[in-house]
Amino acid sequence: MKTNKINVWVTRLMLGALVFSFTGCAFLMAANDALKEGKLVDNLEPSEEYYLGRGVSAVIIQNYEPIKIDTPKQETQIKYLNDMAGYIEKAAQGVTRSARKLGDHTDRSYDQQEHVYNLALHKGIQVGILNTEEVAAHGTPGGFLWLSYGAIHMCKNEDELAALVAHEMSHIILDHGMANYRSAHKSQIASSFASDHMFPGDSKFSNFGRLCVTGFESMRNGYNPGQEFEADNWGTRALAVSGYKPEAMVEVLTRVEEFEKAHEVKPEDYLAHHPPIHKRIDTVKELIKTEKLTVNPKSQTAEAIKARSDRFAAAFK
Amino acid sequence: MIRLPSFAAMLLACLLCGCGTTPRRPDRPNVVQGTGEFQYRKYWREGESVYVRITSEAPAALILAAPDPWAEPVAVLELGQELRVLDPSSGTYVRVRTVGMGFDAEGWVWRPAVGKKKPADNADTREEWQREGATSAARDTGQPTVNPSELEAALQRLGNFEQSRADVSGGAAELVRRFRRFGEVGGLSDD
Numbered sequence: 478m479k480t481n482k483i484n485v486w487v488t489r490l491m492l493g494a495l496v497f498s499f500t501g502c503a504f505l506m507a508a509n510d511a512l513k514e515g516k517l518v519d520n521l522e523p524s525e526e527y528y529l530g531r532g533v534s535a536v537i538i539q540n541y542e543p544i545k546i547d548t549p550k551q552e553t554q555i556k557y558l559n560d561m562a563g564y565i566e567k568a569a570q571g572v573t574r575s576a577r578k579l580g581d582h583t584d585r586s587y588d589q590q591e592h593v594y595n596l597a598l599h600k601g602i603q604v605g606i607l608n609t610e611e612v613a614a615h616g617t618p619g620g621f622l623w624l625s626y627g628a629i630h631m632c633k634n635e636d637e638l639a640a641l642v643a644h645e646m647s648h649i650i651l652d653h654g655m656a657n658y659r660s661a662h663k664s665q666i667a668s669s670f671a672s673d674h675m676f677p678g679d680s681k682f683s684n685f686g687r688l689c690v691t692g693f694e695s696m697r698n699g700y701n702p703g704q705e706f707e708a709d710n711w712g713t714r715a716l717a718v719s720g721y722k723p724e725a726m727v728e729v730l731t732r733v734e735e736f737e738k739a740h741e742v743k744p745e746d747y748l749a750h751h752p753p754i755h756k757r758i759d760t761v762k763e764l765i766k767t768e769k770l771t772v773n774p775k776s777q778t779a780e781a782i783k784a785r786s787d788r789f790a791a792a793f794k
Numbered sequence: 795m796i797r798l799p800s801f802a803a804m805l806l807a808c809l810l811c812g813c814g815t816t817p818r819r820p821d822r823p824n825v826v827q828g829t830g831e832f833q834y835r836k837y838w839r840e841g842e843s844v845y846v847r848i849t850s851e852a853p854a855a856l857i858l859a860a861p862d863p864w865a866e867p868v869a870v871l872e873l874g875q876e877l878r879v880l881d882p883s884s885g886t887y888v889r890v891r892t893v894g895m896g897f898d899a900e901g902w903v904w905r906p907a908v909g910k911k912k913p914a915d916n917a918d919t920r921e922e923w924q925r926e927g928a929t930s931a932a933r934d935t936g937q938p939t940v941n942p943s944e945l946e947a948a949l950q951r952l953g954n955f956e957q958s959r960a961d962v963s964g965g966a967a968e969l970v971r972r973f974r975r976f977g978e979v980g981g982l983s984d985d
Binding site: 502522523525528532538541542545560567600617618657658661720721773776780782788 | 916
């Protein structure tokens with residue numbers, strides 16, 4: 478086993494020496510610089526992710542105005558949502574963050590997985606409300622969770638709202654936004670490096686090469702549907718350990734399905750970028766069955782249901 | 795023309811870099827083989843110093859009386875606060891003692907809230923990260939550029955929101971008590 482590893486490295490070194498003799502030092506130095514720049518975004522500190530998330534949130538609130546916390550009603554709404562998110566996050570501390578255990582929908586390297594296990598939020602989760610009846614929900618790096626009035630009003634009770642919160646929270650906890658950012662950042666570096674060093678000049682071959690590189694870059698930049706399945710998976714587990722019924726995730730996804738049927742979803746809409754909803758519903762149902770996720774019976778007593786119903790109504794009815 | 799030696803060098807760089815596209819190693823080396831028992835890796839040694847990675851506004855920036863998310867808070871921690879590891883072998887929580895806080899507090903801290911590296915003061919790079927985040931989000935939503943003055947105004951509004959939210963929320967210790975109450979009132983938690 479050890480000899481094999483040594484052989485692999487000896488081969489790599491010999492290959493390196495051979496390539497070096499062909500290409501020269503300057504090219505490898507440029508390649509090294511590009512790799513270093515790419516690796517800079519691999520292990521950001523919680524504060525760096527927070528400021529990056531602030532930039533993302535700034536773009537979100539350019540499109541949708543967040544509510545100000547000026548009136549007692551708005552204060553109740555913000556406190557209610559933030560307490561719910563804080564409660565679920567604490568209760569779900571033990572829920573797995575392993576990509577494999579969450580259904581293998583995303584591909585995280587060993588180091589990226591370690592980063593997810595150790596992910597801490599600079600200021601915790603901060604929930605804000607977007608003042609629009611459009612259906613929109615975003616979990617950004619650094620702990621910002623934005624829900625529109627449209628998305629909140631789509632939920633019929635606290636359990637469904639908790640499912641929506643748990644789903645968006647999982648995008649934060651599982652580092653999805655940062656994974657997309659890292660991927661886009663690295664492909665941009667690789668693309669500009671390849672354009673400069675592999676396809677220089679103005680010949681037809683170079684132009685064609687640059688075109689291929691740009692095409693590859695735009696493919697890498699795309700949105701990752703696997704993250705939605707992973708977020709459904711973590712969110713459903715989080716609901717169960719928080720005492721909510723895990724079926725609430727199916728119910729909220731069904732609401733989204735009804736909304737999609739009733740409204741024409743345009744390509745620029747938030748929901749247009751999600752995978753087919755019926756597939757997500759089936760996957761969640763299967764997860765509840767195979768993992769035997771159950772509700773805390775204490776939360777199903779008439780008294781408990783009334784308490785949740787009253788505070789949900791006090792905030793949003 | 796395509797430079798073939800350069801292409802070979804790219805290939806080599808790809809082999810050596812160890813980025814996300816390389817085959818994944820086993821998921822969790824600290825799962826005891828054969829038994830399936832789950833055990834966190836021992837990140838630190840007893841007596842070693844670790845530093846708080848998050849601000850005192852985060853509900854996790856606390857020393858708790860027991861290794862349990864709902865345990866009573868013993869002390870609120872500040873970003874960069876030094877702590878001495880007393881018991882690294884536990885799972886999600888690490889037993890620590892404060893260093894240089896003016897008083898001695900001992901208890902359990904959530905493992906991801908602390909790290910071996912002291913957080914650097916990134917005051918000079920904050921704006922850069924914010925701009926980077928905004929540019930990336932704008933690109934994802936199909937906007938070609940970010941208008942700096944509009945971004946500045948949006949960040950200002952965001953700052954106002956954060957401040958108002960912090961004013962109605964209270965500190966880390968108060969937050970944990972409120973979250974616990976939320977679970978109890980809704981009949982969600984067992985306690």
